[in-house]
Amino acid sequence: MLRGARTLSTACSVARRASLARNLRKFPLQAKPHIPSTRSLASAAQAQAPTHTPTPESSQSPVRTQDLPIVSNDAKQVAVGWDTRTWSKFHNIWLRDHCRCPKCFHAITKQRLLNTFEIPRDIAPLTVAAKPDGLEVTWNTSDAHISLYPWSWLRFNSYDPPSSSFAPSPSITDDGKPEKVLWGAKIQQSPPTVTYEQVMEEGDAGLYKWLENVDKFGFSFVTGVPPTPEATEELSERIGFIRETQYGKFWDFTSDLAKGDTAYTTLALGAHTDNTYFTDPCGLQLFHLLSHTGGTGGSTLLVDGFYVASLLKSLHPEAYHLLSTVPVPAHAAGEPSALYQPSPVRGYPVLGHVGGSSFSSGTGGSSTFGGESGKEGEGELVQVRWNNDDRSVMSHLEPAVVEKWYDAIRLWNKALTSPDSQYWVQLTPGTAVVVDNHRVLHGRSAFTGKRRMCGAYIGVDEYRSKLAVLRERFASDPVLEATKDIPESVVAGRSVWHTAL
Ligand SMILES: C[N+](C)(C)CCCC[C@H](N)C(=O)O
Numbered sequence: 001m002l003r004g005a006r007t008l009s010t011a012c013s014v015a016r017r018a019s020l021a022r023n024l025r026k027f028p029l030q031a032k033p034h035i036p037s038t039r040s041l042a043s044a045a046q047a048q049a050p051t052h053t054p055t056p057e058s059s060q061s062p063v064r065t066q067d068l069p070i071v072s073n074d075a076k077q078v079a080v081g082w083d084t085r086t087w088s089k090f091h092n093i094w095l096r097d098h099c100r101c102p103k104c105f106h107a108i109t110k111q112r113l114l115n116t117f118e119i120p121r122d123i124a125p126l127t128v129a130a131k132p133d134g135l136e137v138t139w140n141t142s143d144a145h146i147s148l149y150p151w152s153w154l155r156f157n158s159y160d161p162p163s164s165s166f167a168p169s170p171s172i173t174d175d176g177k178p179e180k181v182l183w184g185a186k187i188q189q190s191p192p193t194v195t196y197e198q199v200m201e202e203g204d205a206g207l208y209k210w211l212e213n214v215d216k217f218g219f220s221f222v223t224g225v226p227p228t229p230e231a232t233e234e235l236s237e238r239i240g241f242i243r244e245t246q247y248g249k250f251w252d253f254t255s256d257l258a259k260g261d262t263a264y265t266t267l268a269l270g271a272h273t274d275n276t277y278f279t280d281p282c283g284l285q286l287f288h289l290l291s292h293t294g295g296t297g298g299s300t301l302l303v304d305g306f307y308v309a310s311l312l313k314s315l316h317p318e319a320y321h322l323l324s325t326v327p328v329p330a331h332a333a334g335e336p337s338a339l340y341q342p343s344p345v346r347g348y349p350v351l352g353h354v355g356g357s358s359f360s361s362g363t364g365g366s367s368t369f370g371g372e373s374g375k376e377g378e379g380e381l382v383q384v385r386w387n388n389d390d391r392s393v394m395s396h397l398e399p400a401v402v403e404k405w406y407d408a409i410r411l412w413n414k415a416l417t418s419p420d421s422q423y424w425v426q427l428t429p430g431t432a433v434v435v436d437n438h439r440v441l442h443g444r445s446a447f448t449g450k451r452r453m454c455g456a457y458i459g460v461d462e463y464r465s466k467l468a469v470l471r472e473r474f475a476s477d478p479v480l481e482a483t484k485d486i487p488e489s490v491v492a493g494r495s496v497w498h499t500a501l
C-alpha cells in the first residue's frame with residue numbers, strides 16, 4: 001500500500017530517495033501483467049493473494065522499481081496495482097482531462113486550461129511508466145503530451161474502486177477530515193469552547209481551533225467576548241463576510257417585532273434550523289446575548305440534529321426514510337417587502353443526504369435536492385432542515401403518505417424534544433455561541449422582560465472555505481505532504497495537487 005509516496009526528481013537527493021524508500025511499501029516482485037482487460041484485472045488482483053505482508057524498505061536502500069506500484073493499460077484504461085490485491089483503474093479520457101501540467105492547468109488560478117472537448121474520445125497512452133514521482137503517461141496524440149499523476153493523488157482520487165473502499169491508511173484517509181462527534185444532553189459537561197482572545201489572535205490558530213470545534217461538534221462557545229454588538233460583529237467577520245438577509249446584515253434584536261418573525265417576540269421557539277425558506281440556508285449562525293433585564297427565561301436550546309437522526313434511523317427506519325425523501329416547503333412572509341420560498345418551492349427533505357444508492361427524480365442525481373429516491377439507502381446525512389413554524393402547506397404529499405409522514409415528524413419531534421437530546425444553556429453577556437445551521441438545531445424558552453440578542457449569519461461556503469484555508473495552514477495533509485517536492489507543484493502558495501481541486 002502506497003504510503004504517501006514522496007517524490008523524486010531525476011536529480012533527487014539521497015535524503016529524498018531515502019524518505020521515499022521509507023514511505024513506500026515494498027511491492028511483491030511480480031512479472032508485469034499482460035495488458036489485462038477490465039474484467040480480468042479484478043480476477044488477476046483477486047488471484048494474486050499476497051504471499052507475504054509487505055514491509056517498509058529500510059531507510060538506507062534506494063528506491064527500486066519494484067518498490068513502485070505496477071502500471072499497465074489497455075485501449076480504455078490505465079491500471080495501477082497498489083499491491084497485489086488492490087488495484088485502481090482510471091479511464092484514459094479521465095486521466096488526460098486531469099493533467100495538471102502548466103499547459104493544461106493554470107498553476108496560479110488552479111483552473112483548467114485544457115480544452116476537454118479537444119481530447120480525442122479514444123485517446124490512449126503510447127506508454128505508461130511507474131516513476132518515483134508517480135504515474136507517467138505519454139499520450140498517443142500528435143504532441144505526444146506527457147502527463148504525471150502523483151501516486152498519493154491518484155490513490156486519493158481513485159474512483160474504481162472508490163478510495164474510501166481501501167483499507168484505512170494512517171497516511172491517506174478518504175477525506176482527511178476529523179470525524180464528527182455526535183452528542184446529546186451530556187455535552188453540557190464539557191461543551192466545545194474557545195476564548196475570544198484565541199479567536200482574535202493574529203496567527204489564526206485560535207480561529208482554526210474554533211472552526212474545527214464547529215466542524216466536529218456542530219457548535220462552539222466563545223468566552224470573554226466584549227458584550228457589544230461591535231465586538232460580536234468583528235468576531236463574526238473572523239470567519240468570513242456576514243451574509244445579509246431580509247433581517248439585515250448584523251442583527252441586534254429584541255422582542256419588538258421590528259421584523260416580521262417570532263424571533264422578535266417573547267415566545268418560545270422550538271428546536272429549528274434557520275432559513276428553511278432559502279434554497280441555500282446559511283451555514284453558521286452566531287448568537288450573543290447582550291442583556292436581559294426585568295424578566296426571566298430566554299434560555300438557549302441546542303440539539304444535535306445528526307445525533308437525533310441517528311437515533312431515528314436505528315429505531316424508526318421507515319420514518320427516517322420519509323424524512324429523507326419527502327420535500328418540505330417553507331416560507332418567510334412576515335416582511336411586507338419579502339416573500340421567500342426555496343427553489344423548487346416544494347422544498348427539500350428534512351434530512352438531506354449525498355451519495356445514496358438510490359434513483360432520483362430530482363436534481364443532482366441524488367435524493368438530496370428535491371428528488372424522490374429509492375429505498376436502497378440514503379447515503380451520507382449532510383444537512384438537517386427543520387422549522388415546523390415556517391413550514392408551508394404540504395400540498396404535494398401522496399394521499400397514502402400523509403398519515404405516515406405526520407407519524408414520522410411526530411417521532412422526529414419526540415426525539416428532538418427528548419431530555420436526552422436537549423442541551424439547554426443560559427447564555428450570558430460575554431459568551432457567544434456559533435452553530436452549524438446545517439446540523440445543529442437551536443431554540444429558546446419564552447421570556448419576560450427586556451432581552452437583547454445580537455448575531456449574524458455566515459454562508460455555508462464562506463465557512464467551509466475559511467476552514468479549508470486554515471486546514472491548509474495548520475493540518476497535515478498526506479497528499480500535499482507527498483507531492484510538495486514535485487517541481488512546480490506549489491504555486492502562489494497552493495498546490496496544484498490539493499485534493500479540493
Ligand atoms: C435574524 N434572526 C436570526 C434574528 C431571526 C431570523 C428569523 C428566523 C426564521 N424564523 C428562521 O427560522 O429562519
Ligand SMILES: O=C(O)CCC(=O)C(=O)O
Nearest residue numbers: 263269274442443444453
Ligand atoms: O432569541 C434567541 O435566543 C434565538 C432566536 C432564534 O431562534 C433565531 O433568531 O433563529
